[in-house]
Amino acid sequence: MRGISKLAVLTCILAGSASAAPQIDKTYIRSLAAPGKSVLVIEYYGADGKVAERKGYASEAGFSANDDLGIQVNSKTSVKLWGIEPCKGDFVNRKEDFAGSCNDYAKEQLQIMLKAPSVLYCRAFISEKNAASQNATCFGYYNYPNALDTVDMLEEQLLSIGAVRLNRKKNGEAERADLTDAEQIGKDGSYGFWADEREVAQ
Helix, strand or coil: CCCHHHHHHHHHHHHCCCCCCCCCCHHHHHHCCECCEEEEEEEEECCCCCEEEEEEEEECCCCEECCCCEEECCCCCEEEECCEECCCCEEEECCCCEEEEHHHHHHHHHHHHHHCCCEEEEEEEHHHCCCCEEEEEEEEEEEECCCEEEEEEHHHHHHHCCCCEECECCCCCECCHHHHHHHHHHHHCCCHHHHCHHHHCC
16 A cells, blocks of 8 residues: 555545545445444455455444544554544634644544444555554444434544644645545634644644
């Protein structure tokens, strides 16, 4: 996955590009829900854009965020949301009554997102399969009868509320070009850490 060609393929797969992997099937994701449990499914893709393997997990207690901006699957495995990172240091957002570290804020917001979904669906490259921390993109299925029924990408939501920012290459380009619009929403609205001028200047 470290090579340029593999990185390009992975970007397409994680973004759901039709040229590398099928768009997410929201009906399929909804079908994974199990009464009384939180379900997490990871699909591993090969370089041909096809599913090479699939793993599933279920928890009555749900899944939690870890300090690495990821989802703790079990004691041995976690899923790291690829292409995003917390801001650096501390920040202040008076509207949200928050003053503290970027890492704490990002983890807190991810934990909020992990409380409600009945299904977490993640995509990763096959080379990640046996890693303790697996780079992936993840979607949550949120269902509140008569109120909400939606499948949302976690990275996109975190970016749009200013909880995280995009990882960038040495040339300034975002690793996840598919998420630049989401990051811009956070910037334009001065949400999360974008409310602190010190962070905007970084």
